[in-house]
Structures are given as structure tokens and as C-alpha cells.
Amino acid sequence: MGGIMNLSIQNVSFSYDDEKVIDHVTLDFQKGNFYSILGPNGCGKTTLLDILVGHLNPNSGQVILEDKNLALTGRKEIAKKIALVSQNYNINFPFTVKEVVMMGRHPYIPRFSPPCKKDIDCVNSVMEKTGITRFRNKKITELSGGERQRCVFARALCQDTSWLLLDEAFSNMDISHTLSLLGIVKNEIKEKRRTVISVFHDINLASAWSDRLIFIKNGRVEVAGKADDVMTEKTIKNLFQVQAKVEYNEYVQAKQVYFGVEMRSSFKP
Amino acid sequence: MSLPVAAISRKRTGSLVLLFSFVLFGIILVSASMGYVKIGFSDILRIVASEISGNATLANGISETFRVIVMEVRLPRILACAAVGGSLAVSGVLFQGILLNPLADPYTLGVSAGAAFGACIAILLSLGAAIVSVPLFAFAGACLTLLFVIYLSYTGKNSSASLSSNTLILSGIIVGAILSAGISFLKYTADEQVAVIIFWLMGSFASKTWFDVVLTLLFLGGGFVTAMFFARDLNLVSLGERSATSLGVDTRKVTLILLVTGSLLAAISVSVSGIIGFVGLLVPHMVRFVTGPDNRKLVPVSMLVGASLLLCADTITRAVLPHEIPIGVLTAIIGGPIFCWIFKKGHTA
Numbered sequence: 001m002g003g004i005m006n007l008s009i010q011n012v013s014f015s016y017d018d019e020k021v022i023d024h025v026t027l028d029f030q031k032g033n034f035y036s037i038l039g040p041n042g043c044g045k046t047t048l049l050d051i052l053v054g055h056l057n058p059n060s061g062q063v064i065l066e067d068k069n070l071a072l073t074g075r076k077e078i079a080k081k082i083a084l085v086s087q088n089y090n091i092n093f094p095f096t097v098k099e100v101v102m103m104g105r106h107p108y109i110p111r112f113s114p115p116c117k118k119d120i121d122c123v124n125s126v127m128e129k130t131g132i133t134r135f136r137n138k139k140i141t142e143l144s145g146g147e148r149q150r151c152v153f154a155r156a157l158c159q160d161t162s163w164l165l166l167d168e169a170f171s172n173m174d175i176s177h178t179l180s181l182l183g184i185v186k187n188e189i190k191e192k193r194r195t196v197i198s199v200f201h202d203i204n205l206a207s208a209w210s211d212r213l214i215f216i217k218n219g220r221v222e223v224a225g226k227a228d229d230v231m232t233e234k235t236i237k238n239l240f241q242v243q244a245k246v247e248y249n250e251y252v253q254a255k256q257v258y259f260g261v262e263m264r265s266s267f268k269p
Numbered sequence: 270m271s272l273p274v275a276a277i278s279r280k281r282t283g284s285l286v287l288l289f290s291f292v293l294f295g296i297i298l299v300s301a302s303m304g305y306v307k308i309g310f311s312d313i314l315r316i317v318a319s320e321i322s323g324n325a326t327l328a329n330g331i332s333e334t335f336r337v338i339v340m341e342v343r344l345p346r347i348l349a350c351a352a353v354g355g356s357l358a359v360s361g362v363l364f365q366g367i368l369l370n371p372l373a374d375p376y377t378l379g380v381s382a383g384a385a386f387g388a389c390i391a392i393l394l395s396l397g398a399a400i401v402s403v404p405l406f407a408f409a410g411a412c413l414t415l416l417f418v419i420y421l422s423y424t425g426k427n428s429s430a431s432l433s434s435n436t437l438i439l440s441g442i443i444v445g446a447i448l449s450a451g452i453s454f455l456k457y458t459a460d461e462q463v464a465v466i467i468f469w470l471m472g473s474f475a476s477k478t479w480f481d482v483v484l485t486l487l488f489l490g491g492g493f494v495t496a497m498f499f500a501r502d503l504n505l506v507s508l509g510e511r512s513a514t515s516l517g518v519d520t521r522k523v524t525l526i527l528l529v530t531g532s533l534l535a536a537i538s539v540s541v542s543g544i545i546g547f548v549g550l551l552v553p554h555m556v557r558f559v560t561g562p563d564n565r566k567l568v569p570v571s572m573l574v575g576a577s578l579l580l581c582a583d584t585i586t587r588a589v590l591p592h593e594i595p596i597g598v599l600t601a602i603i604g605g606p607i608f609c610w611i612f613k614k615g616h617t618a
Contacts, residue, residue: 055514079517086511092369093507093562103505107517111501152512159516 005031005066007052007082007163007195012061014047021047022058023219031162034189035197036206039216040240045199046087048216049165052197053084065163079107082163083156085149087171094139097151101127101136104158122158129184130154131177145172153181157188164188166198170205182209207231208254215239231255282566285559289573296577296584297351301343303588308335316340349477350583350596351576352485353542356534358556358575359489359496361549362567363531366507367524368434371557374550375535377438378528379445383414384539385470386448389455392465403469404540411536418444419528432524433510472543472597474583481541488537493572495530499523500564507562545597547604548579554611 007029014022021044029035037045050056051063054070063070065081083104091100104126105119115123127133130150135143140151149172156164164185170178186209188194200206206213207227214224217239223230228248236244236257249256301313312331316339319327328336360375368377375381387410391403421440422432456463496503502523505513513520538545552575553567560566582599 050511053515055511075514075519076517079515082515084511084515086509086515091508092371094557095504095508095562099561099563100508103508103516106501106505111498155516 005162006064007066007197008064009048009051009058010061010064012051012058012063014044014051014056014058021219022051024061025219025221026061027214027221027224029163029195029197031195032189032193033195033212034186034210035195035212035214036210037197037199037214037216038201038203038206038239039222043216044219045216046167047219049084049086049167049197049199053082053165054078055084076107079159079161081161082165083159083161084165085153085156085167085169087167091140091148094141096137097132097140097143098123098127098136100140100151101132101154101158104155104160107159122160126154126157130157130181146174146177149173150177150181157184162192162194164194164196166196168199168201171201178205185209203231203236204252204256207256208252227255231257282560282570285566286569286573289570289577293351293573293577293580296580297347300347300580300584300588301339303584304338304343305588306335306338308339313339317344345479345482346474346477346583346587347580348482349485349541350474351580352482352489353474353538353545354548354552354579355572355576356485356489356492356538357545357549357579358552358571359492359568360531360534360538361575362553362564362571363496363503363527363534364549365553366503366564367527367531368438369507369509370434370438371554372550373438374546375531375538376445376544376546376549378418378441378532379414379448380411380532380535381539381544382445382448382452384408384411384536385544386410386414386451386455388469388540388543389452389459389466392462392469393455393459395462407540408536411532411539414444414448415529415532415536419525432521432528437528468595469543470597471595472545472600473593473595474542474587475593477541485537485541488533489572492530492534493568495526496568497565499527500568503527503564504562507564543595543597545579545600547600547608548575551604551608551611552578554608 009025009027012022012025013020025048037048039045047056051058054063054073054075057071065073065078070078101123102115102119105115105122109115109119124133127136130153132147132150132154135147140148143151149169153169166185170181173181182205185196189196196210198206198210210227212225213227213230215222215230215235222239223235231246233244233246236242236246242259245258245260246255247258248254298310298313302308302310312335316328316331316336319325320340357375361373364373364375364377365371367373384407387406387408388403390410391406418437418440419432421444422436456466459466502513502518505516505518506520506523510520535549553571556567556571556574560570579596579600582603583596586593586596586599
């Protein structure tokens with residue numbers, strides 16, 4: 001299963017202490033696609049990304065990165081192939097924005113060497129692209145949450161990887177920056193055949209932008225596939241216990257979900 | 270366009286290191302000349318030069334007393350003090366990076382309490398040649414404490430949290446609290462010895478020997494090389510474990526190595542001179558204003574500044590004040606208010 005250049009997880013389980021978070025999940029990610037992972041809080045989305053990037057080792061099953069077992073691949077090797085934009089942006093040390101973005105080149109710069117021209121060009125062009133050039137000399141600790149998030153996003157782009165994992169990377173951003181970064185992501189997928197695997201909370205954004213949706217519940221893949229096929233009222237109800245209306249939207253050119261006002265009172269945790 | 274900027278920043282680090290090396294050298298010279306007997310700079314330089322070259326004619330005309338004062342009394346104390354200052358500062362940089370917290374210091378993980386406990390036991394058992402056994406027990410106490418803290422932080426099944434900054438800080442605080450209670454108990458049972466214990470705990474560089482100097486410098490050399498080797502990795506680690514791992518750093522390995530390095534530096538410092546606070550906390554904090562948080566610049570500059578500042582403090586207590594007061598007390602008296610000021614300024618800025 002899985003082509004040579006794919007990222008796949010095979011029958012993976014993971015538990016924190018006695019609590020099973022990921023339960024026999026098998027997924028195959030193919031190059032050049034935008035995958036979105038959706039599911040209620042605590043369903044194991046972030047853990048799944050941590051396993052994909054090798055930060056956590058599964059209790060059973062394995063992750064295969066481009067035909068190699070991830071557990072047997074060196075950290076630097078992985079960092080040249082997979083980048084992660086994680087949820088945690090608490091940075092306690094006053095590095096400048098430029099320094100933070102340059103850290104994305106870490107796996108490419110040999111110890112004790114200064115960054116070469118290619119590294120510097122990469123950092124400059126990514127900062128330009130993500131619109132953070134104007135505060136490149138500012139301290140990251142002085143930026144707003146959304147600006148900080150964009151810097152961390154730029155750092156991941158600088159890693160120049162074929163796999164880009166986003167863990168709610170747009171949660172602190174206004175809609176204009178969200179759309180502009182999604183545009184960049186889409187462009188990277190088209191031009192560089194990168195693959196994006198993103199955890200989303202906004203179902204409508206996920207549906208509009210991604211090629212495949214993966215719905216997760218209680219550590220298991222509930223359903224996965226194209227938005228047209230898998231995004232249904234039944235799925236939403238099953239995952240989030242809310243009534244919703246799902247229909248194709250001409251303007252967005254994708255399926256969108258709507259929640260009624262009276263549904264708030266029917267919430268039963 | 271940015272390439273020259275990077276080059277300039279490298280050059281700038283180089284000149285900072287050079288500048289602070291000169292400052293340190295100057296302070297050593299001034300300190301060696303000060304004291305009950307004033308000795309001129311040129312005399313000191315000539316004495317040292319003649320000792321190093323073995324050419325006695327260089328020191329012609331300088332009294333033998335001066336030679337003994339400089340070579341056997343002042344220089345060992347001065348160099349031991351500078352080496353301890355450097356060690357504490359580097360250790361502070363490492364701990365602040367590992368614990369993702371600019372307010373951590375070499376003693377956060379209870380290393381000092383461990384050393385103090387070891388020293389108390391040695392003093393209580395009055396193990397004859399205190400010159401050897403007290404530092405040895407202190408060092409052992411510090412190392413055992415570190416091992417236990419690391420053991421506590423490896424929280425069994427849940428591998429993801431092991432050695433994370435929160436687990437480490439919590440383990441350190443718990444172990445430190447237990448050891449402090451132990452120290453109090455030992456003091457309580459110590460009777461007349463209690464004065465010795467208290468005096469030792471407050472720190473002093475009096476009657477340090479060349480053996481202390483060489484030993485501390487060896488540790489400092491090893492610690493400095495290790496710190497510089499992993500300095501860039503530490504930059505990434507200081508931004509959080511997940512980011513560091515995804516950027517290609519073997520976070521757990523780097524954390525463990527630097528943790529041991531920082532603790533050994535703290536342990537050797539405490540065993541040579543007792544507990545000296547604020548150097549490890551304050552120096553990296555102040556230097557960061559000048560160099561920024563990049564550990565490749567922070568480590569060498571902090572080492573030099575730490576050595577200079579502690580030496581200034583020791584010279585004040587040795588040669589300026591009418592009575593020598595414990596160096597640990599002096600650093601706290603000077604360092605505390607400075608820290609309050611920095612802290613307040615940092616918050617309003």
C-alpha cells in the first residue's frame with residue numbers, strides 16, 4: 001500500500017498513559033494534495049500530526065515517509081521533508097523575526113557555518129511572500145498573536161519540505177491573512193507539488209480549500225474523502241452532535257455548512 | 270544585501286568578546302594590585318612573566334613577599350573567582366534555554382541545595398581534612414541531586430512529557446524543598462558546628478589554591494566547548510520542544526547533554542566557593558540586552574561578563590570593605606536590586 005513518494009500511517013495506535021488517543025488509524029497521503037483533518041476537541045488531531053512528524057512514537061503500527069520507516073529516519077532528514085506549524089506560539093526569548101524565520105533553514109546549515117546565500121535568499125523571499133518583511137527586525141515577543149503565527153508559518157515554509165503540516169495554523173489570524181496564507185499554500189501545492197495536511201476547526205474553510213477531508217472521532221477515522229462525498233449533515237451530526245444544513249454554495253464553489261440559531265439550546269455535551 | 274549584515278553581526282560578536290576579554294584582564298590586574306599591600310601593575314606583570322617564563326631576572330628588584338602575595342595568595346583567589354563567575358553565567362544561560370524561561374538560574378533544579386546538603390554532612394561528620402572532603406561531598410551531593418531530578422522527570426509511560434521544562438522545574442522544586450528541610454535539620458543537630466555550616470553556605474573565595482583554579486577552569490573549558498557546540502540547537506530548544514523537534518533537533522538528547530553540562534558547572538562552582546546567587550540569573554539576563562538571545566553570542570559574552578562581575582564583587586569584599594563579608598551575601602545585596610530594576614524596566618518598556 002502507498003506509492004513510493006507517499007506519507008502513510010499504517011495501523012497506528014497511541015495512548016497517553018491508559019487513555020487511547022489514536023486507535024488503529026491507517027491513512028495514505030499522496031503528493032500534491034491539500035488534506036484537512038476535522039473533528040471535535042480532544043479527538044486526537046494534534047496527536048496524529050505529532051505522530052506524522054515523528055515527535056511522538058506510536059505504540060503500535062508505523063509511519064512510512066517516502067518508502068522509509070519514520071522511526072528509523074534521522075531528525076534532520078525528517079526536518080528536510082516534513083515541516084510543522086504547531087499551535088504553541090509562546091516564545092519567551094526576544095529573537096528577531098528574521099532570526100526566527102532563519103531557524104527554518106536549520107536542517108540545511110552545517111554546524112558552525114553561517115547561512116549561505118541560498119538560505120538568505122529563501123528567508124527573504126518567504127518573508128516577502130508572507131508579508132512580514134516590514135517587521136523583520138522587530139522582536140518576536142513584541143508581535144501580536146496573528147503576526148507571530150505568520151512568522152512561525154514563514155519559518156515552516158523556509159524548511160522547503162514536500163510535506164507541510166498545519167495545526168490550526170490560522171486560528172489567530174484575521175480573514176484577510178487567513179485567505180492570503182491559504183493562497184500561498186495552494187500555490188505551493190500547485191507549483192512545487194507540496195502536500196499540505198492541515199487541522200481545521202472551520203469546516204467551511206476546509207471544504208472550500210482542500211482536496212480531501214478526513215473526519216476523526218475518538219481517535220478513529222470516521223470518514224475520509226472528497227468534500228462533495230463525505231461532508232454531509234449526518235457526518236456533522238455524528239461528529240459534533242449539532243444539527244446543521246449542508247449544501248453546495250455557488251459563490252464558494254464548494255459545499256458549505258450552516259448552523260441554525262435554535263440549535264444552541266440543543267447542545268448536549 | 271543581508272549577507273554583509275550577517276557578516277557584521279559575526280564581527281560584532283568577535284569585537285564584543287575581545288572587548289570583554291580586555292575588561293576582564295584589566296579587572297584581574299586591578300584586583301591583584303589591591304588589598305592590604307598595594308602592588309604596582311608593572312610589578313605584577315613582571316612577577317607573572319618571570320613565573321611563566323621561568324626567567325627570574327625579569328622580577329629582579331621585587332621583594333619576595335610581593336611574589337608570594339601575588340602568586341600564592343591573590344592570583345589563585347582571583348582566578349578561581351573569575352572561573353566560578355564564568356561557570357555560573359554559562360550555567361545560567363544553559364538553564365534558561367533548556368527551561369524555556371529567562372528567569373531560571375543554575376540553582377532552579379536544586380543543584381545548590383544538593384551541594385549544600387553534601388557539604389553539611391561533611392562538616393557535621395568533621396571529616397578531617399575539610400579542604401578536600403567538603404568540596405568533594407558538595408560536588409557529590411549536587412550530582413546525586415541532578416540524577417534524582419532527571420530520574421523524576423522521566424515520567425514513566427508518558428514519554429512525551431519526560432524532560433519537558435515543566436516536569437524538570439517541578440521535580441527540581443520538590444527535591445530542593447526536601448533537601449532544604451534536610452539542611453535545616455542538620456543545622457539543628459550541629460551545635461557548635463552550625464557557624465561553620467552557615468559560613469560555608471554563604472560562600473567565600475578566601476584561601477583558594479591553584480588546585481581550585483585548575484579544577485574549575487577544566488570544568489569551565491569543557492562546559493564552554495559543549496555549550497558552544499550545541500548553541501544553535503539550544504536556540505531552537507528555547508522556543509519549545511515541538512518546534513525544535515520539527516526543525517530537526519534531537520531535543521531530548523540536546524536537553525540531557527546541556528542539562529548535565531549546566532549542572533556540572535553549577536556543582537563545581539558551589540563546591541569551590543559555596544552558594545553564590547544572582548550571577549547565573551542576572552548576567553545572562555543583562556547580556557541578552559546587548560547580544561540578543563542568540564546563544565552563540567550569549568554564551569561567550571556571558572562567561573566573560575560573569576567572570577568580571579563576580580571578580581569585582583570579590584575584590585570589593587576583600588580589598589575595599591573594612592571587613593570581609595561573605596561573597597554570596599554581597600552578590601545578593603547588589604544583584605537583587607539590579608534585578609528588580611531590570612525586571613520593572615523590562616515590563617514597562
